[in-house]
Amino acid sequence: MGSYLAEQLLNGLILGSMYALIAIGFSMIYGIIRLINFAHGDIVMIGAFVTLGLVMNGKISFMVIVVLVLLAGALMGILIERVAFRPMRGAPQVTGFITSLAISILLQNLGILLLTAQPRNFFIPDYLQVFLHIGPVSLRTIDLAIIVTAIVFMTLLVFLVKYTRLGMAMRATAENLNVARLMGININRIIMLTFAIGSGLAGVAGMMWGGKYGQIDPLLGFVPGLKAFVAAVIGGVGSITGAMMGGYLLGFAEVLFVGLLPPIYSSYRDAFVFTTLILILLVLPTGFFGKKTEGEA
Amino acid sequence: MRRNRSRWLFPTVILAGAILVFILRSTTNDYVLAIACFAGINIILAVSLNLTNGFTGLFSLGHPAFMAVGGYISAIMTFPVARKTMLLPALPSWLATQQWSFLPAMVLGGLGATLAAFLVGFPVLRLKGHYLAVATLGFIIILQVLITNMESFTRGPLGLNGLPMLTNLWWVYMCVVITVYVCWKVKHSSLGRSMLAIRENEMAAECLGIPLARTRIMAFALGAFFAGIGGGLWAHLVTVITPTSFSVVMAFNLVVMVVVGGSGSITGAAFAAIMLTLMAEVLRPLEESLEAYGISEIIIAAGLLLILIFRSQGVFGGQEPGFLVRSGYGPSDEGKNPLSFGKVKGGTA
Numbered sequence: 001m002g003s004y005l006a007e008q009l010l011n012g013l014i015l016g017s018m019y020a021l022i023a024i025g026f027s028m029i030y031g032i033i034r035l036i037n038f039a040h041g042d043i044v045m046i047g048a049f050v051t052l053g054l055v056m057n058g059k060i061s062f063m064v065i066v067v068l069v070l071l072a073g074a075l076m077g078i079l080i081e082r083v084a085f086r087p088m089r090g091a092p093q094v095t096g097f098i099t100s101l102a103i104s105i106l107l108q109n110l111g112i113l114l115l116t117a118q119p120r121n122f123f124i125p126d127y128l129q130v131f132l133h134i135g136p137v138s139l140r141t142i143d144l145a146i147i148v149t150a151i152v153f154m155t156l157l158v159f160l161v162k163y164t165r166l167g168m169a170m171r172a173t174a175e176n177l178n179v180a181r182l183m184g185i186n187i188n189r190i191i192m193l194t195f196a197i198g199s200g201l202a203g204v205a206g207m208m209w210g211g212k213y214g215q216i217d218p219l220l221g222f223v224p225g226l227k228a229f230v231a232a233v234i235g236g237v238g239s240i241t242g243a244m245m246g247g248y249l250l251g252f253a254e255v256l257f258v259g260l261l262p263p264i265y266s267s268y269r270d271a272f273v274f275t276t277l278i279l280i281l282l283v284l285p286t287g288f289f290g291k292k293t294e295g296e297a
Numbered sequence: 298m299r300r301n302r303s304r305w306l307f308p309t310v311i312l313a314g315a316i317l318v319f320i321l322r323s324t325t326n327d328y329v330l331a332i333a334c335f336a337g338i339n340i341i342l343a344v345s346l347n348l349t350n351g352f353t354g355l356f357s358l359g360h361p362a363f364m365a366v367g368g369y370i371s372a373i374m375t376f377p378v379a380r381k382t383m384l385l386p387a388l389p390s391w392l393a394t395q396q397w398s399f400l401p402a403m404v405l406g407g408l409g410a411t412l413a414a415f416l417v418g419f420p421v422l423r424l425k426g427h428y429l430a431v432a433t434l435g436f437i438i439i440l441q442v443l444i445t446n447m448e449s450f451t452r453g454p455l456g457l458n459g460l461p462m463l464t465n466l467w468w469v470y471m472c473v474v475i476t477v478y479v480c481w482k483v484k485h486s487s488l489g490r491s492m493l494a495i496r497e498n499e500m501a502a503e504c505l506g507i508p509l510a511r512t513r514i515m516a517f518a519l520g521a522f523f524a525g526i527g528g529g530l531w532a533h534l535v536t537v538i539t540p541t542s543f544s545v546v547m548a549f550n551l552v553v554m555v556v557v558g559g560s561g562s563i564t565g566a567a568f569a570a571i572m573l574t575l576m577a578e579v580l581r582p583l584e585e586s587l588e589a590y591g592i593s594e595i596i597i598a599a600g601l602l603l604i605l606i607f608r609s610q611g612v613f614g615g616q617e618p619g620f621l622v623r624s625g626y627g628p629s630d631e632g633k634n635p636l637s638f639g640k641v642k643g644g645t646a
Contacts, residue, residue: 109591
């Protein structure tokens, strides 16, 4: 029982790492322009496919691939912001939301068109598939890599936001867009960079998703995208630390819900996640770490 | 003047529609009739979604969930007893022996959807803007999971197939007329004006003595009733109903209809519903001949993006065409901020 619980907790940690990476982007984008970006989940899908393409095409080292995927995700984020969201700034919030849904459906179907809906096997190098036994649990090196990579990226991000000029500009913009602009901050550049950072992290999360589950398809981004939104809400939308904590909390909660309750309930997993979302929105609309929200009545 | 005009307008339009239905039924084949039925069902759904999303400004994505409720309830009620004992052996006996005709089954489905809307609406309608959108999206997924797991009533993921094909163009037409008539009357009644007031400025509306919660839930429940009816028609037209029939993509398509038509415009929603149905039908052969699956969704999504960027108020801009009515209500510019989405929040306040 002890080792079973430990393994479940480990699974929660892995799932939580991926949710956290996706949720950060969600939360950062919301924090700056009050936009719920549904296309965020599809960047995860793009990240997964870019990884697969790079792994299949050449002998590029996996470390380099991580950087390339980060860049690919960032580019995609910038492209979406430039083409779709920038012309629409000033529109009501809901218009932004519909726009992002449209982009999401556009990307999913472009994926189906170009790559077919058939799931594909994901390749990872052999050294990521070695089984390790640490104490009571056994895990693959990829699991370890996911956890460590997520922590490294999140540390870098916190450092960037807290201690650099760029980070200060980002925080100022999130605090008050108009005043930040009066202070001479180039708002458009900051918004673009926020999309780039958030989407880059989502791309890396897609790479992890592929490595963890071994199969990818053009629709894979939808569910993680939605759940990352739940994670962001749990943490308080707009807060980066909140998104990280929310990601891990949701990862643990989901895995424990499936792992500890009798198996009949495991098919209720998604219902559980979204009921949690609705409850949190109602009872604790600012999440655990958020300052304020416009969601409450 | 206007009073006179509208007195003659409705009978004329209804008669013209009935003649059109008659001509369609006597001259064209089943394929065209099926498309006409889908267009009609989409009109019902888009116009009723407009009640919440367009009039009241409550951005709900939950319509497919209410369709699912209405569709499943009416499907179980009309399912022949012989097939019920075969396909749904675990059904309680009081249900297994029932076999209703179409109209009461459909109405029951609509009432079921209304009940669901009340249950969900009381907590969820406290949320606003895109939070409400996401919560209703979550509701679709929760309901899908519930339907998948309630195997004794729904056969789980297999769904119910071989439903009697009861829907025909006359049924659809009748429901379209009722839906449009009710929504039209609501829009031009004091309830409708309350809804529009809530959309434009909640606080001002409340100060005028409009009961916010009650008006909101009325809009939500009324929309859900018609969605349930639409679900019943849909189920008995397609004759198959599964938990994934009513998906998030469907919610998206319905929202597209409302937005393209112009939020708050009944004519606009109906027009957009017809256009989108026809477009999907025209694009399908193209998709198959090019073997480029997904291209119709791409075209629809791209079209929506263009409309949102270049004509964000929709084709009809929240108004009804001038020959139908004189006064209209445009969408509000309130809370516009040129930089971010929606109302800007000052400082840390």
